[in-house]
Amino acid sequence: MNHEQSRALYDRALSVLPGGVNSSVRATRPYPFFVEKGDGGHVIDADGNRYIDFVLGYGPLLLGHSLPEQVQSAIQQHAAEGPMYGAPTEVEVELAEFVTRHVPSVEMLRFVNSGTEATVSAVRLARGYTGRDKIVVMQSGYHGAQESTLVEGEGDHTAPSSPGIPESFAEHTLTVPFNDEEAAHEVFEEHGDDIAAALTEPILGNYGIVHPVEGYHETLRELCDDHGSLLIFDEVITGFRVGGLQCAQGAFGIDPDITTFGKIVGGGFPVGAIGGKSEIIEQFTPAGDVFQSGTFSGHPVTMAAGLETLRYAAEHDVYSHVNELGDRLRSGLQDILRDQAPEYTVVGRDSMFKVIFTRDGPDSFDGHCEAGCRQQESCPRFDYCPKNGGDVKQAETERWERLFWPAMKDRGVFLTANQFESQFICDAHTGEDIENALEAYKEAI
Template sequence: MNHEQSRDLYDRALSVMPGGVNSSVRAIQPYPFFVQKGDGGHVVDADGNRYVDFVMGYGPLLLGHDLPEQVQAAIQQRASEGPMYGAPTEVEVELAEFVTRHVPGVEMVRFVNSGTEATVSAVRLARGYTGRDKIVVMQGGYHGAQESTLVEGHGEHTHPSSPGIPESFAEHTLTVPFNDTEAVERVFEEHGEDIAAVLTEPILGNYGIVHPVEGYHEQLRQLCDEHGSLLIFDEVITGFRVGGLQCAQGKFGIDPDITTFGKIVGGGFPVGAIGGKSEIIEQFTPAGEVFQSGTFSGHPVTMAAGLETLRYAAENDVYDHVNELGERMRSGIADILEDQAPQYTVVGTDSMFKVIFTREGEFGEGHCEAGCTQNPTCPRYEHCPKNGMDVKQAETERWERLFWPAMKEQGVFLTPNQFESQFLSAAHTDTDIETALEAYKDAL
């Protein structure tokens, strides 16, 4: 493939943007390709190279790059009526009604502008509602670029994971490994009266794709209830992708107190949201005293895009289609791994998928055929990743420096490291799956 235009654009970008990018995950070595346009389930770069796109904007593009007519028309109408107003609009009420009607744990919702803003606001809300300061998070979980969760360490022995964050923020953040029941019990035994909330993704989605072991979320729910803490589900990634319109909390049958959203709920435009029980969400100003506000919150174009995307998904069996593609992809990759790399692990669910370059394991009778579900009877159970550290110990360098470039050269665009998920959309086809599986055969 020729990448001359992308190289020239990157050279220009280095002069005016730190690292030549506006999000660190785009800093692909030796330089990223620059996208010119999207086309269904594909992207075309500045040099005219065409790729099957399984990044899908890191998850927001449930319908792909070519939006259905009703979605496109709604976006264009709102944009033509004026960019924004600094006043409420009907469409934000309609989207809030749709979300509260379908997501089990959401009775009321506040829209913001990003997943990071949603989790920042959710943490502030939990602290304001409970009058407590400490937050429990999962090691390897990701909740945006916010000070309370950019921490490293174990238990109460934490420190900021980035310069620029005061140590005092980390003092109030307790970390436990995902799926470690004993660790979370110890944290509550020692700090239960001071814990405002447990903040977790239902499935680790930014550090591999790691399912909860049986009973783990139920235990979190019970511990929060016993100690008067709140359970926050970060569904920025899983929201309206895993579990359909009920989201991951519906799939797992767990009722969180607060849920954060992003990505799909904005239909591909910048968005975030905090939903939950009315008595909690009403603590936000102006109904309550926990301050939260934003100039662009509830932006009419974003609200229209999100509403029509979700309506289209509900009316056109989108989830059946994308989930079937996801199962085919994961099953096909598992067949390839069984023959070529039996130590590697296929992970994912619904329309998410990934291969983790684990160092041990084997296939056998009764293995998870379409992605690891933490099934204790699976012959791979002892070796499949249970938390973020397990994923980190996989062959991350091999994935990034050998596998990813090999897939790109075959016209398959994946998230560029071992950690972030791949996503399918309604625009992907059977041919796209076949193309990708052939590329996996060659690259692995």
């Protein structure tokens, strides 16, 4: 593949953008390719190279790049009527009504502009509602670029994971490994009266894709109830992707007190949202005293894109299509690994997928979880499948990034640029895309 234009653009970008990018995960080696346009389930770069796109903007594009007419028309109509107003519009009410009808735990919403803004606001809300300061997060879980969750360490021995964050922020953040019920019990036993909330992704989506073991979310729910804390589900990634319109919480049968959304709920435009029980969400100003505000919140173009995307998904059986392709891809990947790298692990659910380059595992896939790891204790690979972010970190992350990712790119498959970020399937992908991707995996692995 020729990448002369991308290289030239990167050279220009280095002079005006730190690292040449506006998000650190885009900084691939030796330089990123620059996208010129999307086409269905594909992207085309500045040099005319075409790729099957499994990044999909890191998750927002449930329908792909070529939007259906009803979605496109709604976006164009609202853009033509005026960029934004600083006043409420009907479409933001309609999108809130759609979400509250379909997500079991959500009675009320506040729209914001990013997943990070949603989790920042959710943590502030939990602290304001409970009158407590401490929050529990999962080690290696990701909740956006916010000070309260950019921490490292174990239990109450935490420190900021980035320069620029005062130590005092980390003092109020407690960490436990995902899927470790014993650690969760211990931290609540020691600090329960001071814990405002436990914050977790239903499925770890930014550190590999790690499925919960049976009973883990139920344990968090019970601990929060017993200690008067709130359970926050970060569904920025899983929302309206895992579990369809009910989201992951519907698939797992868990009712969190607060849910954060992003990505798909904005139909590909910048968005975030905080949803939950009315008595909690009404603590936001102006109904309550917990300050939350934003110039671009409820932007009409974003609201229209999100509403029509979700309506289209509901009316056209989108989830059956993308989930069937996801099962086919993960099953095909397991067949490839059985022959070429049985120590590796296929993970994912519905339209999320990834191959984790785990270092240990049985030589056989006999009796394994079908179409990706589901943490079933009856599976012979159960003890070897990653249970938390630390386990994923022990995988061959350098091989994935330095050798495998470029090899897949050279074969026309665009994957997220490291071992940790999720990959996705959209409605515009076809069976042919899946077969072509599997051939690329077979050659690259």
